[in-house]
Amino acid sequence: MRTVGVDLAAEPVRTALAWVDWSSDGARVDRVKVGADDGLILDAVMKADKAGIDCPFGWPEEFVDFVTAHRNGHVEVPVGPTGREWRRDLTLRVTDQVVHDLTGLTPLSVSADRIGHTAMRCAGILSGLARLGRPVDRSGEGIVVEVYPAASLNRWGLPHRNYKRAANLDRLGNLVDALQAAAPWLDLDTCEEACRSSDDALDAVIAALTARASALQMTTTAPPEQIDVARSEGWIALPTGPLSKLPVQP
Incomplete structure (x- = not known):
């Protein structure tokens, strides 16, 4: 099984993409790319079994109605x-x-x-997937699921605050150490240095791990009464089980 994680930004220069291969022995980060453009993202997602994208998949329905009402007259x-x-x-x-x-x-x-700028780019990527024959269900069913790396780390009991930006490289390194201790089955391989030097790269790896959890039905999903709004606004998948369970199932 292969999962892909995308830490999306408004422009490619801050966008990170991670490929993670899974086997009965665990998982290996095959590649991390910081500076991923739309074409590379589309190619990676199309070849994955599940992909996690760190970006809102839609806008609040009430916001859309509000803006529409304002355009047409008065709110x-x-x-x-x-x-x-x-x-x-x-x-x-x-x-x-x-x-x-x-x-x-x-x-x-x-x-x-x-x-919002990043979400506009994301909307274009989701449309691109549809054109390639992989329409996206924004609730998380299908090939792509919306993720939030900091919340995934929170749910897995790992440090999840103050590890971003160059001023926090020490905290980023400590987070990588904590991740490796909690998931000894995860082989960062040649991508370890990228994860220690770029929070975007590490977030892409966390997004790929969350995609695996979603594929195993080990994340939150929208309840029946909210499935319609989830398919419009998007739905963030939060892990519901421990990190140690991810490599157990095929």
């Missing part, structure tokens, strides 16, 4: 709630709020933060 502002309260459903998707409830982490707002 209706609820009476009573403060601005922050009534804007919550405009800025956070259902899955973002679920992630916060389960982990205490709040994903970046796709409608009110710069992650």
Whole structure:
């Protein structure tokens, strides 16, 4: 089995892509590429059994309705709630709020933060997969699943804060050490140095590990009453089992 992880950014220069091969003995990171363009991402995902992409797959439905209403005339502002309260459903998707409830982490707002630029690129990549015959179910069924590496690390009991940016290279190295101790079956091979020097590279590996968990049905999924909104907005897969279980099943 091969899983792919994508730490997507608005431009290729900060986009990392990881390929992970799985066997009965464990997993090996075959390759990590920082500076991945759309063509390389599409090729990697098309050849994978499951891919995890760290980026919102859609926008909050209430935000889309709000913008549409504003374009067509005037929006209706609820009476009573403060601005922050009534804007919550405009800025956070259902899955973002679920992630916060389960982990205490709040994903970046796709409608009110710069992650929106990355989501626009992601939408184009998902469309590209559809054109190549692999349409994407944004709820996570099928070839691609939305992931959030920091939340995956949180669920696996690993350090998940303050490891990004050049100023935190020591913390990044400590996280790699913690990952290797928790998953001795994971062979970073020639990609270890990339993971120690680039948080984008490590996040791509974590995305690939989460894709494996999703393929094994070891992640959260949208409940029946939220499946329609998940197929519109996207749904972040959170691990539901220990990291040690990932290499057990074929």
